[in-house]
Amino acid sequence: MEVLLFPPYNIRTITTDLVPYNVNRGGVCDITNTYIGSILAAVNPYQPVPGLYGPDAAERYARQHLGAMEPHIYAVANECYRALWKRGHSQCVLISGESGAGKTESTKLILRFLSLMSQRTLEASCRDRTSTSGCVDDKTINDTHTYQEVMNAMRTMQFSEEHMGEILRLLAGVLHAGNIQFMTAGGAQVSSASALSRTADLLGLNWEQLAEVLTHRSMVLRGEQISTPLTVEQCFAWIIRQLNARIRGTDDFLSISILDIFGFENFEVNRFEQFNINYANEKLQEYFNKHIFSLEQLEYNKEGLVWQDINWMDNGECLDLIEKKLGLLALINEESHFPKATDGTLLEKLHSQHSKNSFYVKPRVAVHYFGVKHYAGEVLM
Numbered sequence: 001m002e003v004l005l006f007p008p009y010n011i012r013t014i015t016t017d018l019v020p021y022n023v024n025r026g027g028v029c030d031i032t033n034t035y036i037g038s039i040l041a042a043v044n045p046y047q048p049v050p051g052l053y054g055p056d057a058a059e060r061y062a063r064q065h066l067g068a069m070e071p072h073i074y075a076v077a078n079e080c081y082r083a084l085w086k087r088g089h090s091q092c093v094l095i096s097g098e099s100g101a102g103k104t105e106s107t108k109l110i111l112r113f114l115s116l117m118s119q120r121t122l123e124a125s126c127r128d129r130t131s132t133s134g135c136v137d138d139k140t141i142n143d144t145h146t147y148q149e150v151m152n153a154m155r156t157m158q159f160s161e162e163h164m165g166e167i168l169r170l171l172a173g174v175l176h177a178g179n180i181q182f183m184t185a186g187g188a189q190v191s192s193a194s195a196l197s198r199t200a201d202l203l204g205l206n207w208e209q210l211a212e213v214l215t216h217r218s219m220v221l222r223g224e225q226i227s228t229p230l231t232v233e234q235c236f237a238w239i240i241r242q243l244n245a246r247i248r249g250t251d252d253f254l255s256i257s258i259l260d261i262f263g264f265e266n267f268e269v270n271r272f273e274q275f276n277i278n279y280a281n282e283k284l285q286e287y288f289n290k291h292i293f294s295l296e297q298l299e300y301n302k303e304g305l306v307w308q309d310i311n312w313m314d315n316g317e318c319l320d321l322i323e324k325k326l327g328l329l330a331l332i333n334e335e336s337h338f339p340k341a342t343d344g345t346l347l348e349k350l351h352s353q354h355s356k357n358s359f360y361v362k363p364r365v366a367v368h369y370f371g372v373k374h375y376a377g378e379v380l381m
Helices: 018-028 055-062 073-087 102-125 143-156 163-178 192-205 205-215 232-246 270-305 316-323 328-337 343-354
Strands: 033-036 039-040 092-097 183-184 188-190 256-260 371-373 377-379
Touching: 039 073, 039 270, 055 073, 055 102, 073 092, 073 102, 073 256, 092 102, 102 256, 143 163, 163 192, 188 377, 192 205, 270 316, 270 377, 316 328, 316 371, 328 343
Parallel strands: 092 256
Antiparallel strands: 033 039, 183 188, 371 377
16 A cells, blocks of 8 residues: 655554545545655546646646656656756666556656656757657547557657567467466476467467477576577567667667566466566565665754654565575575476475564465565465
8 A cells, every 4th residue: 555645744653544534535635745855656537637647747847846846747757858858877766656546657657757858958959850759648548548658659769560479469369378277187287278279370470389388397408598489578679779779879878667576466366487486576675674774764853843743654674584595586496496396385485584584474274375474465376
């Protein structure tokens, strides 16, 4: 959950009733952003707010420094843009939050602002050329319009129609691959023939060969290296290289990177993907704790300010459970190298090593799962 306290309210005691009250009050007043130190905290209003993200708002924030106006994502984007030219170093924006918090829309808003600023720069430096922005201030989400924007963006970056078609087939193939299911029958077997066939067709593969690589490992046998085709990751890396080749300029090329990261996840069935996503968010929480609580409190002490100490949860022990020597990642990696390893042998090692760790969850009955007590809650896998 993202907590948002709206100024100018002076909240001395935070309660479970007071937080939603202020979030709701902010929504009524069309206040969706606030600062926590140098971090922008935003609430998804789930409805269009007239004038909040239009071109006029972008122009207003482009003329001001961070903190001079009300908290806004355009202020963060403008600060990055200013720092890019003033400091001469590439910049990065990290966007995080739970599913549905508005991470992707926030990414689009930053790109919209940077697109407008780039357009102004081009017009100022080369008056005899015209430049238009592909970003439109849509009032509703329109998948057809968004699809056309993506197509136009790839054409602008000089992707050929053939390459665009291949990219779409690759994307569709990856999405269909997520529908492939497996079962255990003398070893791993693909149980969803239709999803496998569709995936293989989109990726231009033989379905039998695809089933083979999904259920068997590649290895070196008697000194002979068995080659494998390009992976999906390598295909996406090719797309990134194509984009960078079109964008990159001279050796002193500067950029603004935007990372839209998955938020904390806890589903009915959690897999290795959720484990990694939650690990990444645990690391972000560690940074947040250090930056907001520890560093800010040190700054208050230096300035001689009178303030009340804030008790916050240090998640270092949880991270140690995951990433340190003989931690969860190390044991999972170790067990995956044994030919006869099973879920049971892995769980036996995890329970033996970490059953007494307060951040590790061992089931009371003999069931095949374990859990981690993250800052955002307990997740069973």
